[in-house]
Amino acid sequence: MKTLLILSLLVFMTADAMSQNDPEAVSILDRFSSRALGAPSISMKFNLVTTDQAEGTNTTKPGTIILSKDKYKLDLEDNIIWFNGETSWSYLPAEKEVTITKPDKNDDSFQTHPSTLFSLYKNGYKCRLVNETSDVWIIDLYPEEINSDHTRIRLAITKPSLDLRSAEYKYKNGITVTLNVSSYDLKQKTDAASFTFPAGNYRGVEIVDMR
Numbered sequence: 001m002k003t004l005l006i007l008s009l010l011v012f013m014t015a016d017a018m019s020q021n022d023p024e025a026v027s028i029l030d031r032f033s034s035r036a037l038g039a040p041s042i043s044m045k046f047n048l049v050t051t052d053q054a055e056g057t058n059t060t061k062p063g064t065i066i067l068s069k070d071k072y073k074l075d076l077e078d079n080i081i082w083f084n085g086e087t088s089w090s091y092l093p094a095e096k097e098v099t100i101t102k103p104d105k106n107d108d109s110f111q112t113h114p115s116t117l118f119s120l121y122k123n124g125y126k127c128r129l130v131n132e133t134s135d136v137w138i139i140d141l142y143p144e145e146i147n148s149d150h151t152r153i154r155l156a157i158t159k160p161s162l163d164l165r166s167a168e169y170k171y172k173n174g175i176t177v178t179l180n181v182s183s184y185d186l187k188q189k190t191d192a193a194s195f196t197f198p199a200g201n202y203r204g205v206e207i208v209d210m211r
Helices: 002-018 025-039 114-118
Strands: 042-052 058-069 069-075 079-083 090-092 095-100 125-132 135-142 149-158 164-171 177-184 206-209
Touching: 025 114, 025 125, 025 135, 025 149, 058 114, 069 114
Parallel strands: 095 206
Antiparallel strands: 042 058, 042 177, 058 069, 069 079, 079 090, 090 095, 125 135, 135 149, 149 164, 164 177
């Protein structure tokens, strides 16, 4: 009986600890977020790796992105996306087609709202520092919403520079999307036109307006 009581207490204490934010993780993320979001822009070169456990597939796409507040331009080999804070233009070079939408504000995936990567931890997530080496912090974010489509986001943040090294999104459907960053720059200056589809450069493409 005493053993059962002790085990129950340990389970309760573990569950209670997991439900709380890790102060050290929050401190690191506060500094990481403040540095990135306080810069003129965030410019990254990366490889986007998608692993599907159910299908047994693994694909890698190189890409670049530049963000300024909520605005961004994401450039992948098969898709270019411009977002000016309200409207998104998604261009598929193979189809010569541009789709115009107003993205779901609740979608915090990297390809829909990449800037949320730097502030997710502030609302709707619990965070924990799960590992630390001489040159990197590993922090896990767990969604509080039980109906979230993913189970965890793992950030690797370099020491002491507070640059993003990688971000891993682990989904309930068995798909994991990992952003491996090869270049991280907070000094590039941009203008509003950078985040709007330049129609004059894409004459003759099909426009699909889904707004």
